[in-house]
Amino acid sequence: MNLILDIHTHTIASGHAYGTIREMAQAASERGLKLLGFAEHGPKIPGAINPFYFRNFVVIPRTLYGVEIIHGCEIDVLNDGTLDLEQELIDRLDFGIAGIHVQCYENVGREKNTDNLLSCMANEKVFFVSHPDDDHTPLNYERLVDGAKKFHVALEVNNSSFVKEDKRLNCRENYRTMLALCEKFSVPIIVSSDAHDPSGVGEFALAEKFLREINFDETLILNTAVDKLKNFIRF
DSSP, rough: OOOOOEOOOOOOGGGSOOOOOOHHHHHHHHOOOOOEEEEOOOOOOTOOOOOOGOOOOOGOSEEEEEEEEEEEEEEEOOOOSSSSHHHHHTSSSEEEEEEOTTTTTOOOOOOHHHHHHHHHTTTTEEEEEOOOOHHHSSOHHHHHHHHHHHHHHHEEEEHHHTGGGGGGHHHHHHHHHHHHHHHHHHOHHHHHHHHGGGGTOOHHHHHHHHHHHHHGGGBBBBGHHHHHHHHHTTT
């Protein structure tokens, strides 16, 4: 499994991560990645950056240490079915990742959680859903995969979820259910490190192992070619 890009990473700007942009890019280069994405958290996460951050990407080189750089945001899904970043800033992103985080979201049950996530997936700049694997905020996977197909969204397999599997309720079983549906309906996935430190950039080992165990169709994985990913996000 040749995964050559990692689009879900966090720098010190997220408030609870520990590498700079250049430290993360250097780590990506050392691990042979061709493209690196930064997806700092939306403003509702405790300690997150001021939204003004998302206005000034133009000053950051598009290539660092030989690695192409793209900019996004892991935008928080809120209980009213909206995203926590204003649309004018979302429009400035290369890509958006919609994600439910218990730090700023209250579980309202499987169907309403799914309603709220689908509402956010309808945003034309949201191309990914982060870590849809935790039954602390359960989801209806049939509806999630159907929505991903409808809204041109890839669902994430998050390596960090396997690292902290004891904290992600029914994570492995949920991925089995979700990925079987992704194969059935030809919905693409993205494999992410969710790195919060340079040491985690490009770390996919546990996610890769799981995908091999279930013999997942590699043609549905966006990480295998830069052009494949860039075409998907219309970059």
